[in-house]
Structures are given as C-alpha cells and as structure tokens.
Amino acid sequence: MSTTKPVEVVNGISADALGSIAKRLIRRLGDSSFSRLLDEDEERQAINTLKINEADLNALVQFSAYVFEEAAYQTQEPDSFEAHLNESLGVLPKHASVMRNVWESEATAYIGRLREKHLLGSKILSDTTWTTHLCVATSDDDPASTKGPPRSKSDKKNTQATSVFNLHMNNDSEPPLAIEFSHQELYAFFQKLQDIQHGIDSLSS
Structure with a gap:
C-alpha cells in the first residue's frame, strides 16, 4: 500500500480517467475468468496515462475494489453510494459523481456475479x-x-x-x-x- 492515502490518489487523477478505470475494474470484480483486475500491460498503460507510480496504482485499484464490494454487500443505492464517498471518505464531489455513475450502470451485473459465487445471499x-x-x-x-x-x-x-x-x-x-x-x-x-x-x-x- 502506498504511503499516500488512497483517497488522495483518487482525488489526484482526473475524474474522467477515474471513471474509465473504475468501470474496467468493476466489470472484472467477481469474475473468476480474470486472475487479476489489471494485467501487466494494463498496469503499465495506466501508470503512464495517469502519471502515477505502481504503489499509487495499487492503492487506487484496492480502494475502488473496496468501495464497490462494500456497496454490493450493503446493496447501496447510487445516491447513498455517492454521499458515502464524498461525505464519509472525502472523495471530491466530481470524482464521487463519476463513481456513482459507474455504480449505477454496473451494480446489477456485479451483484449478480457475486450471488452466483455465493458471496451474497443467505449465509450472513x-x-x-x-x-x-x-x-x-x-x-x-x-x-x-x-x-x-x-x-x-x-x-x-x-x-x-x-x-x-x-x-x-x-x-x-x-x-x-x-x-x-x-x-x-x-x-x-x-x-x-x-x-x-x-x-x-x-x-x-
């Protein structure tokens, strides 16, 4: 984990870039066909595009996976998800809005994959x-x-x-x-x- 706080990494990149990588990550979360969320080529490309180091990229990936997994387990509505990012975690409003849009469009498919893997459901x-x-x-x-x-x-x-x-x-x-x-x-x-x-x-x- 980078010594830089994950939220600072999130806020330090452009909102558009955050939305692009967040959408790619959530589409792979819970999908067993992917051995990792980003392969080596994608990691190098992201580091060059976002102008961050490998540690900060790992922090960004882990943070995105964490907030999406948390939202899935709590079945958060998009507005609640955005408010949590902005008010509780300190994500900038524009960045939180982008993450909200990703969650709104991808949540149903992501939660469906989790249910298929029995990560959600009766065993709580x-x-x-x-x-x-x-x-x-x-x-x-x-x-x-x-x-x-x-x-x-x-x-x-x-x-x-x-x-x-x-x-x-x-x-x-x-x-x-x-x-x-x-x-x-x-x-x-x-x-x-x-x-x-x-x-x-x-x-x-």
Whole structure:
C-alpha cells in the first residue's frame, strides 16, 4: 500500500480517467475468468496515462475494489453510494459523481456475479456465541503409566484450555458453525483479524 492515502490518489487523477478505470475494474470484480483486475500491460498503460507510480496504482485499484464490494454487500443505492464517498471518505464531489455513475450502470451485473459465487445471499453472520472448556488428561489413563516409580500429582495431569465459537447465520434452519481453538490458535487467529482490520482502516482512512 502506498504511503499516500488512497483517497488522495483518487482525488489526484482526473475524474474522467477515474471513471474509465473504475468501470474496467468493476466489470472484472467477481469474475473468476480474470486472475487479476489489471494485467501487466494494463498496469503499465495506466501508470503512464495517469502519471502515477505502481504503489499509487495499487492503492487506487484496492480502494475502488473496496468501495464497490462494500456497496454490493450493503446493496447501496447510487445516491447513498455517492454521499458515502464524498461525505464519509472525502472523495471530491466530481470524482464521487463519476463513481456513482459507474455504480449505477454496473451494480446489477456485479451483484449478480457475486450471488452466483455465493458471496451474497443467505449465509450472513448474524450472531456469535462462545464457550470455554478445560480438558484434563491424567497419566493414569495410560496402562504404561503404572510401571516405574510413582509420579507426582503435577506429572499425572495435563490441562488444556480451548474456546469454541458458534457462528450463527441469518438462516435459522441451519445449525451454527462451531470452531474450536486452543489458546495458541486463538491468539494467532486474532492477530490475523487485526492485520485484516488494519488493511481495511488504511483503505477507509
């Protein structure tokens, strides 16, 4: 990600150029036939045309993909989408208007592709519950443990705490998805979530 804020990159190019690249990007979002949103030749052409560097182009692509994906999940109306870009994210009015026009013309097809890939629809997280468990295993359960000298009480027990998360979907007919973590696994999982949150914050700040 460029050190330049993505919104500054968006505002720094012409509105017409933004509309052109945004339309190309949204037509490829959710389309599995494209391995990447812009191929190498298109990236070089965009860098030369927009007079920006590769890092800024990546920021522009990621920002555009982010706002379109967010709008799709929220099924935003064009006016609401434009207001969000301008008032919440700081996109210039003319640039926000261009993005609005792209969203208005391409949203139906884009959301349709997402539905086909099951990214939208019934499986939406509605609630999360969790419980903790303490598993205790004793060496007495092992026949081999009766051999040899007596062990101390601390040697005979091995405890491990685990957490079980139940992910409830908005479809009540489906049972919740249960995921069990050890302490180390849970820590690593939340570290990954924190990295994802930082990435989202960098796009929306």
